[in-house]
Amino acid sequence: MAEVSRRSLMQLAATLAASRSVQAATVAAAEQSTAGKAREPSAPPAVTHALARWAIGSSPDDLPANVRKEATRTLLNYLGVAVGGSHHETVDIAVSALSPFSGPPQATLLGRRERFDVMNAAFVNGVSSHVFDYDDTHLKTIIHPGGPVISALLALAEYHPVDGKQFLSALALGVETALRIGNAVYPDHYDRGWHITGTAGPFGAAVAAGKVLGLDEQRMVWALGLAASQPVGLRESFGSMNKSFNPGRAASNGVFAALLAAKGFTSSEGMIEAKRGWAYTISTKQDWREVTEGLGQRWEVALNTYKPFACGxxxxxxxxxxxxxxxxxxxxxxxxxxxxxxxxxxxxxxxxxxxxxxxxxxxxxxxxxxxxxxxxxxxxxxxxxxxxxxxxxxxxxxxxxxxxxxxxxxxxxxxxxxxxxxxxxxxxxxEKAIGSVDVPMTDQALESKFADLAEGVLPSAQTRTLIDLCWNVEKLAAAGALARAAALGAVGPR
Structure with missing residues (x-):
């Protein structure tokens, strides 16, 4: 009996010890879970909807004069570098590879005789605009917004007519979208190895294209969501043809997103800001104030700069x-x-x-x-x-x-x-290099840069016509005339 009692007591002690261990483990797990939840990001603002609502509610008359001017300078610089780069080996290879598969001749390849479908034209022109590494630069994020946004916008404008005022407004809204989203994740996102022009660019291209297509708020949300699903570009590509692929693909991805959304192709409602959305997946920094604060009052596009030198x-x-x-x-x-x-x-x-x-x-x-x-x-x-x-x-x-x-x-x-x-x-x-915000290139310097780049591609008279069209873009009845005037063999707007 004594042996049985001792055995029973030992079993009881073991049971109590096991119970305490389970309780301790449960408490520890609960504390760890609570701590984990505390570390999770608080619910972010509805950034995707906020951007969509702002974009569809903005009109050309909402743009301040300085924003319209900088958007026009961005357009001028873009056309110069795209025409100048249009016969680079990189572009020739892209055109050769895509020619058998390109759809109907809907849009101009800038500086060339070929015409491609809208999406492939957006891609090729985006490549042309970046191949010299001579494009516009938002110094805070090192985004080159013109390539993705204007390549998408210009190709679509030939297929879906839009007047010059609406075109310039869409350009400014697209650039602003890309830059604000870039601000929210830079520099962490860039430091991880992403080429931010290729990852933020699709958002700008989608908004610009969405404005031309007349998307409502819900469809613009979908367009932004579809753009979020298509980030492209790694910094490892720098110094190779692959680098200019990135803004080209950003342009065509943005057009693709807007065209799908226009037909009712849906996406998540919070693809930019959700826990498993774009920003939390590809960056350790998410500053939503950079996206939403001062939207429509403070303009990042006004801080865009232009390179006097053809390099990083x-x-x-x-x-x-x-x-x-x-x-x-x-x-x-x-x-x-x-x-x-x-x-x-x-x-x-x-x-x-x-x-x-x-x-x-x-x-x-x-x-x-x-x-x-x-x-x-x-x-x-x-x-x-x-x-x-x-x-x-x-x-x-x-x-x-x-x-x-x-x-x-x-x-x-x-x-x-x-x-x-x-x-x-x-x-x-x-202290501040020429071409910076504090020491900007003058309008005359931009024109000279344009002329130098276009030399050997377009006749001088055609170059002058194209420059004049840029400065007067808001007066154009059809903005697609810009692209057609930049085609090899064109004599002016048609």
Whole structure:
């Protein structure tokens, strides 16, 4: 009996211990669950609906004068770079690959004789607009909004007529949408490796196309949702043809989203902001105030900038400094012993290619950019050609370029020291590079850039006509005339 009692007591103790362990585990699990829930994001505002409601409720008369002006400058810059890039090898390959499969000839391929269906035309023109890396730039996010938005809008405008005022309004709304969504996730999203022009661009293209198609709020929500399902572009592609694929696909994806939504193809109601939606899936940062605050009063499109140099935007301060020092001291490569730069960390992160072999790679090489600017006193497309990156004089000088990163240096700044063989040291500090918000390109400079890019593609008289059409876009009865006037062989708007 004593043995039975001892056995019973031991069993009872074991049962109590097990019970306490289960209770402790349950409490711990509950606490962990509660803590996990506390860490989950609070319910975000209905961002997708807010954007859709704002977009469909906006009219051309709602745009402030400065926004209309910057939207027009964005259009001018876009057409120049798209026409200029229209016969690049990258574009030729895309046209050759798509020609057998392209649908009816609904839209112009800018700077070319071919016409494609709307979606493929949007893609090809988007590629053309970015292949020189000479397009517009929103400096806060490094988004190039013109390529996705205007490529979509211009192709659709030939198929679905829209007047110039509505066209420019749709352009501004599309660009604003892409930039605000980009603001909400930058820089975390970009740091993860996404090419933000390709991921935010489809939203802008969808809104612009949706405005032309006359979508109501529900269908615009669907269009934004379908755009959210089509992010494209990785930073690993930089320096290759793949990079210009990204804004091209962003343009066609946006058109696709709007066309589907117009016919009633549905999407989730909160694809941008939902827990398993776009922003939480591809970024660790979600700042919804960037999207909704001041919508319709504060305009990001007014902060759009235009590149004076045909390469990555973070290189511009260094190029600016090099060109100025060359001009001020009449420098020749033979005089230069060494070039030292103090730059923002982004410069080496994005443009650290030491030995570019092709022009596209040169656009992402601080070594080449500085060397060629010192040798030739310019940094246009010719300075980022295959010829330029293989020039023995440029190659020799870029081996003497030494950049050092300093987090205290802002992306728009640089400190350059050029040591000469005679012992002299020349210095130049750039606080704000030309082409920045604070030192913008003038209208005349944009026209000159356009003319330089179009040279060899369009006759000078046609180029002048196209520039004039851009400045007077709001007076056009049919905005599709812009695209047709940019076709190879065109004599003016038809």
């Amino acid at each position: 935007i973070v290189l511009h301060p260094s190029i600016d400094a090099a060109i100025q020092l060359r001009a001020e001291h009449r420098l020749t490569p033979a005089q230069i012993a060494a070039v030292e730069l103090r730059v923002n960390p982004l410069v080496l992160e994005l443009t650290g290619k030491k030995t570019p072999q092709k022009g596209l790679e040169g656009k992402f090489s601080v070594y080449h950019a500085v060397a060629v600017a010192l040798v030739e006193g310019a940094a246009g497309e010719k300075q980022f050609s295959d010829r330029a990156v293989r020039d023995p004089v440029v190659v020799a000088l870029r081996e003497r370029v030494t950049p050092t990163v300093d987090p205290a240096v802002k992306p728009e700044q640089v400190d350059m020291t050029v040591s000469l063989k005679d012992g002299k040291r020349l210095t130049k500090h750039i």
